[in-house]
Amino acid sequence: MEQFNIYIKNNAERFIEELKEFCRQPSISTQNVGLEEMAELVRARLERLGAEVRLIPVDDGPPLVFAELGQGERTLLIYNHYDVQPPDPLEEWESPPFEPTIREGKFYARGAADNKGNLVARIQAIEAYQAAVGELPLRIKFVVEGEEETGSPHLAQFVQENRDFLAADGCLWESGGKDEAERFVLYLGLKGIAYLELRARGAKSDLHSSLATIVPNPAWRLVWALSTLKDKDDHITIDGFMDHVAEPTPAEMNMLEAIPFEEEKIKENFGIPAFIRGLSGVEALKKHLYEPTCTICGFKSGYIEEGSKTVLPSTATVKLDFRLVPNLTPELVERLLRQHLDRWGFEDIEIIAGVGEHSARAPLDAPIVQAAIAAAEAVYGHKPVIYPTMAGSGPMYPLSEALGIPAVLAGIGYPGANVHAPNENIRLADYFEGIRFIRELMRRFGEE
Amino acid sequence: MEQFNIYIKNNAERFIEELKEFCRQPSISTQNVGLEEMAELVRARLERLGAEVRLIPVDDGPPLVFAELGQGERTLLIYNHYDVQPPDPLEEWESPPFEPTIREGKFYARGAADNKGNLVARIQAIEAYQAAVGELPLRIKFVVEGEEETGSPHLAQFVQENRDFLAADGCLWESGGKDEAERFVLYLGLKGIAYLELRARGAKSDLHSSLATIVPNPAWRLVWALSTLKDKDDHITIDGFMDHVAEPTPAEMNMLEAIPFEEEKIKENFGIPAFIRGLSGVEALKKHLYEPTCTICGFKSGYIEEGSKTVLPSTATVKLDFRLVPNLTPELVERLLRQHLDRWGFEDIEIIAGVGEHSARAPLDAPIVQAAIAAAEAVYGHKPVIYPTMAGSGPMYPLSEALGIPAVLAGIGYPGANVHAPNENIRLADYFEGIRFIRELMRRFGEE
Numbered sequence: 057m058e059q060f061n062i063y064i065k066n067n068a069e070r071f072i073e074e075l076k077e078f079c080r081q082p083s084i085s086t087q088n089v090g091l092e093e094m095a096e097l098v099r100a101r102l103e104r105l106g107a108e109v110r111l112i113p114v115d116d117g118p119p120l121v122f123a124e125l126g127q128g129e130r131t132l133l134i135y136n137h138y139d140v141q142p143p144d145p146l147e148e149w150e151s152p153p154f155e156p157t158i159r160e161g162k163f164y165a166r167g168a169a170d171n172k173g174n175l176v177a178r179i180q181a182i183e184a185y186q187a188a189v190g191e192l193p194l195r196i197k198f199v200v201e202g203e204e205e206t207g208s209p210h211l212a213q214f215v216q217e218n219r220d221f222l223a224a225d226g227c228l229w230e231s232g233g234k235d236e237a238e239r240f241v242l243y244l245g246l247k248g249i250a251y252l253e254l255r256a257r258g259a260k261s262d263l264h265s266s267l268a269t270i271v272p273n274p275a276w277r278l279v280w281a282l283s284t285l286k287d288k289d290d291h292i293t294i295d296g297f298m299d300h301v302a303e304p305t306p307a308e309m310n311m312l313e314a315i316p317f318e319e320e321k322i323k324e325n326f327g328i329p330a331f332i333r334g335l336s337g338v339e340a341l342k343k344h345l346y347e348p349t350c351t352i353c354g355f356k357s358g359y360i361e362e363g364s365k366t367v368l369p370s371t372a373t374v375k376l377d378f379r380l381v382p383n384l385t386p387e388l389v390e391r392l393l394r395q396h397l398d399r400w401g402f403e404d405i406e407i408i409a410g411v412g413e414h415s416a417r418a419p420l421d422a423p424i425v426q427a428a429i430a431a432a433e434a435v436y437g438h439k440p441v442i443y444p445t446m447a448g449s450g451p452m453y454p455l456s457e458a459l460g461i462p463a464v465l466a467g468i469g470y471p472g473a474n475v476h477a478p479n480e481n482i483r484l485a486d487y488f489e490g491i492r493f494i495r496e497l498m499r500r501f502g503e504e
Numbered sequence: 505m506e507q508f509n510i511y512i513k514n515n516a517e518r519f520i521e522e523l524k525e526f527c528r529q530p531s532i533s534t535q536n537v538g539l540e541e542m543a544e545l546v547r548a549r550l551e552r553l554g555a556e557v558r559l560i561p562v563d564d565g566p567p568l569v570f571a572e573l574g575q576g577e578r579t580l581l582i583y584n585h586y587d588v589q590p591p592d593p594l595e596e597w598e599s600p601p602f603e604p605t606i607r608e609g610k611f612y613a614r615g616a617a618d619n620k621g622n623l624v625a626r627i628q629a630i631e632a633y634q635a636a637v638g639e640l641p642l643r644i645k646f647v648v649e650g651e652e653e654t655g656s657p658h659l660a661q662f663v664q665e666n667r668d669f670l671a672a673d674g675c676l677w678e679s680g681g682k683d684e685a686e687r688f689v690l691y692l693g694l695k696g697i698a699y700l701e702l703r704a705r706g707a708k709s710d711l712h713s714s715l716a717t718i719v720p721n722p723a724w725r726l727v728w729a730l731s732t733l734k735d736k737d738d739h740i741t742i743d744g745f746m747d748h749v750a751e752p753t754p755a756e757m758n759m760l761e762a763i764p765f766e767e768e769k770i771k772e773n774f775g776i777p778a779f780i781r782g783l784s785g786v787e788a789l790k791k792h793l794y795e796p797t798c799t800i801c802g803f804k805s806g807y808i809e810e811g812s813k814t815v816l817p818s819t820a821t822v823k824l825d826f827r828l829v830p831n832l833t834p835e836l837v838e839r840l841l842r843q844h845l846d847r848w849g850f851e852d853i854e855i856i857a858g859v860g861e862h863s864a865r866a867p868l869d870a871p872i873v874q875a876a877i878a879a880a881e882a883v884y885g886h887k888p889v890i891y892p893t894m895a896g897s898g899p900m901y902p903l904s905e906a907l908g909i910p911a912v913l914a915g916i917g918y919p920g921a922n923v924h925a926p927n928e929n930i931r932l933a934d935y936f937e938g939i940r941f942i943r944e945l946m947r948r949f950g951e952e
Contacts, residue, residue, distance in 0.1 A: 260775030266895035268799035270779040275800035283731030327708030331718040351716035352723035358802035447714035
């Protein structure tokens, strides 16, 4: 351990310079900016570790970077992405997004937290291990994609076509970090998601609202249809939907009980008097992590500007986002919703399917989870907070559950990181702690 | 009659030139363009009839023109407005909106149909009567306002302050015309209107949709609230609301039975397979004219652009337009809605009241109605189609029911007039028929 830490210390400046180099290269997937150049930077850096690296082309998209190195009984799959969110609004950045700047111990740049900081810290941890400790105690496979911020449209297909060389015993997901009280957090999964748009149509064009007596109104059609999907107490009432939702086991309830949940602070931050159903404590957490959602993300119909216009709308659309727990797949949700709408007399309402992702969860006793817990205790000096899942979603399923590989989320972030926002940053102290965490994780996962 | 018609014929060119002069003057109330100039034109033209004319100033608005002339036992109140809708989109006009142009027997200009054509035809009918027949057989009072297109914000107050000199036995409302089958139509009233906006609020800003598990969603709040206001078969279910709605009397049902209702053509024009509740014939007409509406004119919440965004909205607003039958006033509707929302647990939903107008209806046996029917038969050669009310609304109530004056709508329009749209026009033949109709109406209402 001493040698490792000394190596880190001696190379700290170069390490930061390397991260700056990554962050100077714009790589905005939604705008198709700088992605090829960024993939080359990732390839070159991984090759300097001695890894065998391949750029895997995808149709109409930036290449996936796949790399392998090390030998051992166990294999660790590491998932990261080299693309970033657009930097807008530019005027809110205190220093330019692609000119990395250090102020008061914080490293500011687009991608610093999401996700280049995590990627570079992991690479540098491996370099330091090789230089200061010796040969890696396990085999490592990197999957670094360039389309995470646009919904990973090619990841599932890549996995499908390359199942064999992706085989691994555990997976370290892209990110993670500390909570408001500086506790290190591990997440053991992600919810799935189904994004569906519902559309209703009335007359062929907007009409004078005096005709609403006899001409059907698509906005009302959607309101009536939606009101059958979820009741006023936020229970999803789509026929058969909740049959697929499992209650947490006693062991999972124990995990929930151990999660610190500062509900008053959260309510104050959001400016709300109470949570849904007036829930509190572990019951609120249970709903948050173990229940699916059916959320109106957007509703548009008719005249939506200031003032009044007496119009009978010809169309109405609603965007629905379902966050999915295990057993609820995007395909199942779309099918249940179609059947429900038909049964309730809303055959006329069209469903347009958008993004879909399956949920993924690792069991608490998976070796990668246990190794991450032990590594966190060693580096951070306390038991990590363990979430059975995040409430959010991501493309974890194809690389984890679909391949039988348990995955854990751990990283160098913190609540002030401004992910997807102006002034994205990481704290340098977190960064170097994160490098030590990766060293401990490799050791414990590889040697135990 | 001969003398009158000869006078019209001899003065036809000048009459059209006078209408052009009125239409050349822009008078756009929403943009406060040309209103004072237009009021002066109206005043000057009425003075040339020998009327006693006053421009009545209103706070922050263009003046009302009030004029009186003629003597007789009966008094006819004539309501018109000198303001027009904005002409946009300009590029769709075949000739400029304020350069009146005649093509194929049609007179094109903004205001031609709504409402300068009607106003000038009425003035010219009076001139011709005086010149060709003799002294007017009745007293006439003109109320010509300049704010109809912005909701007549000062009309009710003007009436309130001037009840005495507005006294009359009947009222001729601003417009009217022929239907698709060239039948002359009389409308005996207008529905009222209450335009209300409902607003719900959630967190103080939009949040990541994964938080929809525990943070209330204002779009769902509105959906749930709205679903208690009207059922899937379009029955308004606001507590106590329908108690105020009267069934048509047998005499009124007879009126409905006599209205030609080309429902297949209407459905085809609107591109709908069926009317609400599958209604047909007189039952559809009854709902159209004797039932109030509760219409979603606009619904806005969250992300409404193309594509997907996983957002939990912080606000949701819906614009509701109620078309009102007698006994349902805007004030009553707002009160019933507030009580209903409170009773159903939606105290948090805010109501913002917008435009409100009372309904007004004249009885079929009112002398002004009977005179209009007889005048229509004499001029158009057939019994007019009589609607007990329009399905639309307007500021009729203060000048009619509030003063005990029955009002009828009759005018020079036709279905192709493009009211409020580019290429607004009237047919010159309708214009001169309309002048003769006014002559017959004055004679029959004044002498009988």
